[in-house]
Amino acid sequence: MDEQLHSLTRRLIELRIEHADLDAMIDRLATQPPVDELALQRLKKRRLALRDMMARLEATTEPDDLA
16 A cells, blocks of 8 residues: 555656646747737647546545545
8 A cells, every 4th residue: 555655646747747847838939929819829729638537636645534
């Protein structure tokens, strides 16, 4: 169980790094004329998917507050 939690935590860290990289990429792309709206939309969609994955993993790794 501890090993599984460790791998989930590691995956969460990887997703956070990728999310931050996408944030930076989106910011750069949005400020460089001409703006490629299709590429920007795809990056934002990927960033949203990453945020959803992170939320699911966080819910899995956090202990229940029922105690």
